[in-house]
Amino acid sequence: MIDVITHKPIEVSTDGGAGPYLIVPFEQLHKITALLDSDRVSYSVDEEVLSVGDEPEVAFINLDEETDAMRVQRLLDSVP
């Protein structure tokens, strides 16, 4: 899936030890959570969105610690 802000593929961030996470454009949030739901991926979405200056808002999706980040990445990559 392509990030509509950066025009690059959306990537699962795996740094750190508290579980992978995604930073996604807010306008794509619903589409991505629907995709995660369809594959029964467990996640939580931050209550707030972030916007810097005039840039579009982004949302943070936190995946569970046990989540297979590679599997989620493949899931995202499967969507054009």
Added chain:
Amino acid sequence: MAMVDDLQDLANRTLAALDASHDYFTYTKRVWRLLQKLVKGGEKLNFRNDATGTKVNERTLAGRGQIYVSVYLMSSTFQHLVSLFEDFFFDLLRMWLAAYPHSLSRKQLEFGTVLKASDKAAIVLAVVDKELNELKYEGLADWFSYLDRLVKLGCPTADEIERLAEIKASRDILVHNKGIANAAYVTKAGSRARFQDGAKLRVPERYHRESWETIKKVVGDVSAAAIAKAPPSQP
């Protein structure tokens, strides 16, 4: 200061501290999110902690931000919210018992404590503090039963007490059992238990928010009811 004023002051301080704690949680989290977004956008940086000798670049720090927010920040601010509630509850009981100590008439005190006391008020407070120190080791539902025997406030609801009991049980697990739920947690949390014995206890953001809301509502309701029952200020 009259008791009504003391109670109002306690309520104001507690409610303000609850808001300040939630602000700290929210804005600290947002700063970490900002950093993670900047790193995603290509920002480069290097930090070093002279005390531990660790060095981090932007990617390491962004990753640490994830654990700092979802584990450390979430857990520490949750514990702080519970501490604020406990301080409020026992400060309120202390005020009430100091003003109406007759329920403690049959309590005993070492004579040495009496000899050291400067006046009768100091003796009363010594008995009150002894009583409350014992109450602290009982369950949260017992705290409210105790308060109810002292003064019928009509709040919080049974549902709110159950929620608070689970919140307090979660806090106890984080502080005393390395975050692993045990049989004591299951017993204390009762029907509201979120985890089974042996499971890793989590503090999701929504639960963190709901806990803050529950505590704030109970502090507001209990203090308002106590103020309504307390003797008015003298002109």
